[in-house]
Amino acid sequence: MKILVPVKQIASLDDQFEMRDDGRDVDDDYFEKDLNEFDHFSVEQALLIKEAAGDGVEVVVAIVGDDDADDALRTVLAKGADRGIRVWDDALAGADGIVVAKILAKLVEREKPDMVFTGAQSTDFGSAATGMALAGILGWPHAAVVSHLDYTPGAPSATLRRELEGGLEEVMSIRCPAVLSIQLGINQPRYASLRGIKQAKQKQVDELSPDDLGLGEDDLRPASNVRRMYVPERGKAELITGTAAEQAARLAEIIKEIRGM
Amino acid sequence: MSGTIVIAMQRNGELLTSSFEAITAARGVKEAGDTLAVVIVAADPQSLAGPLSVGGVDEVIAVRASDDFQPDLIEAVLDDLIGQRKPALILVPHGVDAWSFAPATAARNGLGFSTDVLALRREGGDLVATRAGYAEKVLMDIDFPGKETVLLTLRTNVFEPAAGQAQATVTELAAPSADIATKHEGWKPPADAGGIDIPGAEFILSIGRGVADEANVEQFLELADKMGATLGCSRPIADNGWLPKARQVGQSGRLAANCRLYVAMGVSGSVQHQWGMKHVENIVAVNTDPEASIFSIARYGIVGDMFEIAAELENHF
Ligand SMILES: Cc1cc2nc3c(=O)[nH]c(=O)nc-3n(C[C@H](O)[C@H](O)[C@H](O)COP(=O)(O)OP(=O)(O)OC[C@H]3O[C@@H](n4cnc5c(N)ncnc54)[C@H](O)[C@@H]3O)c2cc1C
Ligand SMILES: Nc1ncnc2c1ncn2[C@@H]1O[C@H](COP(=O)(O)O)[C@@H](O)[C@H]1O
Numbered sequence: 001m002k003i004l005v006p007v008k009q010i011a012s013l014d015d016q017f018e019m020r021d022d023g024r025d026v027d028d029d030y031f032e033k034d035l036n037e038f039d040h041f042s043v044e045q046a047l048l049i050k051e052a053a054g055d056g057v058e059v060v061v062a063i064v065g066d067d068d069a070d071d072a073l074r075t076v077l078a079k080g081a082d083r084g085i086r087v088w089d090d091a092l093a094g095a096d097g098i099v100v101a102k103i104l105a106k107l108v109e110r111e112k113p114d115m116v117f118t119g120a121q122s123t124d125f126g127s128a129a130t131g132m133a134l135a136g137i138l139g140w141p142h143a144a145v146v147s148h149l150d151y152t153p154g155a156p157s158a159t160l161r162r163e164l165e166g167g168l169e170e171v172m173s174i175r176c177p178a179v180l181s182i183q184l185g186i187n188q189p190r191y192a193s194l195r196g197i198k199q200a201k202q203k204q205v206d207e208l209s210p211d212d213l214g215l216g217e218d219d220l221r222p223a224s225n226v227r228r229m230y231v232p233e234r235g236k237a238e239l240i241t242g243t244a245a246e247q248a249a250r251l252a253e254i255i256k257e258i259r260g261m
Numbered sequence: 262m263s264g265t266i267v268i269a270m271q272r273n274g275e276l277l278t279s280s281f282e283a284i285t286a287a288r289g290v291k292e293a294g295d296t297l298a299v300v301i302v303a304a305d306p307q308s309l310a311g312p313l314s315v316g317g318v319d320e321v322i323a324v325r326a327s328d329d330f331q332p333d334l335i336e337a338v339l340d341d342l343i344g345q346r347k348p349a350l351i352l353v354p355h356g357v358d359a360w361s362f363a364p365a366t367a368a369r370n371g372l373g374f375s376t377d378v379l380a381l382r383r384e385g386g387d388l389v390a391t392r393a394g395y396a397e398k399v400l401m402d403i404d405f406p407g408k409e410t411v412l413l414t415l416r417t418n419v420f421e422p423a424a425g426q427a428q429a430t431v432t433e434l435a436a437p438s439a440d441i442a443t444k445h446e447g448w449k450p451p452a453d454a455g456g457i458d459i460p461g462a463e464f465i466l467s468i469g470r471g472v473a474d475e476a477n478v479e480q481f482l483e484l485a486d487k488m489g490a491t492l493g494c495s496r497p498i499a500d501n502g503w504l505p506k507a508r509q510v511g512q513s514g515r516l517a518a519n520c521r522l523y524v525a526m527g528v529s530g531s532v533q534h535q536w537g538m539k540h541v542e543n544i545v546a547v548n549t550d551p552e553a554s555i556f557s558i559a560r561y562g563i564v565g566d567m568f569e570i571a572a573e574l575e576n577h578f
Pocket of ligand 2: 063
């Protein structure tokens with residue numbers, strides 16, 4: 001029994017940042033890297049299933065990313081994932097969700113998991129694409145934005161809820177193995193213990209290249225190309241300046257004015 | 262490679278407004294001589310074909326199936342249409358249903374692809390889409406070199422819904438045989454609001470993850486009370502159980518339908534939060550990060566600490 005959980009390391013921007021010279025991305029110096037928030041929930045879901053089953057479920061985490069991405073991998077290994085895989089080559093610098101999905105599809109062929117859980121989306125680009133693209137390539141059953149899951153390892157089907165607009169949820173059964181994209185709030189993700197952090201350092205992480213997986217240059221071409229990146233025209237927000245006391249006084253005035261008080 | 266296909270979405274047999282938004286987007290980039298077809302998969306697609314014949318739609322392709330959302334079926338329909346018609350462009354509303362089938366279709370067919378597109382135009386003949394990045398702090402213009410078919414999902418509430426009667430022909434298409442791996446088992450409506458009325462509130466004070474700790478929530482409940490505001494929140498606050506879900510503003514929460522004044526403290530301004538409040542006439546944002554995207558929709562902005570501002574604000578009510 002095995003659950004594969006692909007995780008992403010996201011980049012958030014510093015308060016101040018500058019564009020790269022070619023104008024197609026932000027300069028590297030202004031990034032802070034972190035595990036994608038959604039992936040805390042997908043990893044937790046896999047760990048809950050592992051623990052409920054007692055024994056015999058392996059949770060494998062996989063990441064497509066450079067050396068820096070090891071941090072994200074160690075973060076989830078420290079929570080209790082058993083083993084990691086990291087795939088990288090500099091040719092992947094412009095990879096999008098479709099390219100990542102092709103790589104993950106090769107990992108699924110190798111690892112033969114019983115379930116794959118991804119995050120519903122990533123917090124940097126919000127593509128919400130990778131997991132379902134993977135399912136499309138594999139031809140596997142799939143459901144996006146899963147907010148509740150009943151699944152016993154090895155069962156031929158699972159029951160889940162998909163969260164729709166307005167807080168409405170659809171109850172759905174799905175054949176397994178399947179790819180599910182996991183929504184925020186499906187569980188309460190744990191923090192890693194000190195012991196977990198120590199143990200994570202000893203855990204196996206395989207490093208692979210697209211080439212090792214039989215993927216060539218053509219496979220690594222993204223489905224879109226960035227022409228330019230820019231800071232949007234800010235709206236007409238009138239900035240209220242001064243000390244906190246002055247700012248609050250002005251805010252109170254605005255509130256009273258609009259409220260007709 | 263020509264023509265545009267819009268995938269109209271329905272829930273329980275009712276068309277979603279975003280379907281009409283996608284028609285508008287399609288029309289905006291339509292080239293002379295191009296045809297615009299709308300696909301609808303439903304139990305009674307013929308009854309939806311009339312309403313979809315708007316805004317320059319040339320053809321409605323009606324696929325008779327179930328009203329239940331079945332990603333495998335929509336994907337099979339799309340695979341066939343891509344194979345037979347070789348459309349240049351496929352547009353889908355970026356609702357939760359699309360999250361499930363659009364990436365799968367794009368990946369399997371090797372299409373040009375992007376999600377959550379908020380603007381679309383032609384630049385010297387090339388199709389150029391705009392989407393946001395880095396938590397909405399930047400925009401990027403993207404194109405699709407070498408791609409014969411491009412599939413895009415469109416942010417909702419951005420394009421005007423199409424109107425104006427069109428003379429679309431209706432083509433009935435038999436549902437393709439597809440291996441359907443999911444089954445609709447029922448609905449779970451959102452929990453009872455317990456007297457909390459975000460949709461009805463005229464004045465909302467909303468707190469986001471900037472509140473940092475459950476113990477800090479109480480003071481904002483008191484402040485809201487003192488000011489005569491209804492306390493709202495972003496999703497993480499409700500997910501953590503710090504406030505009931507009925508207070509959550511946004512796509513998967515409530516719409517601040519009657520709000521005239523929305524004070525957002527420690528809320529970054531994600532698309533999904535904005536979905537519930539972007540339309541409010543008077544938005545005030547209080548955030549320590551001057552680049553937070555909430556400032557781009559606010560009328561007034563305070564770059565500052567929500568606790569300091571809240572403590573001072575209290576003295577005025
Ligand atoms: C399908 C789907 C549906 C969703 N539906 C919703 C929804 O209905 N509603 C919703 O809100 N989200 C929804 N989300 C989640 C959404 O994507 C964001 O994760 C969420 O809105 C972020 O909440 P936030 O702004 O409170 O947190 P963050 O994005 O973490 O922002 C916190 C902000 O607080 C600021 N801050 C920190 N400390 C302080 C301080 N002391 N003073 C002032 N500012 C401070 C920070 O600068 C930051 O901007 C949904 C997601 C998905 C995938
Ligand atoms: N580089 C990556 N490596 C591994 N998994 C990824 C990667 N990018 C995206 N994913 C997975 O896809 C989910 C959604 O990301 P996205 O499609 O980019 O919004 C993430 O939560 C991960 O589970």
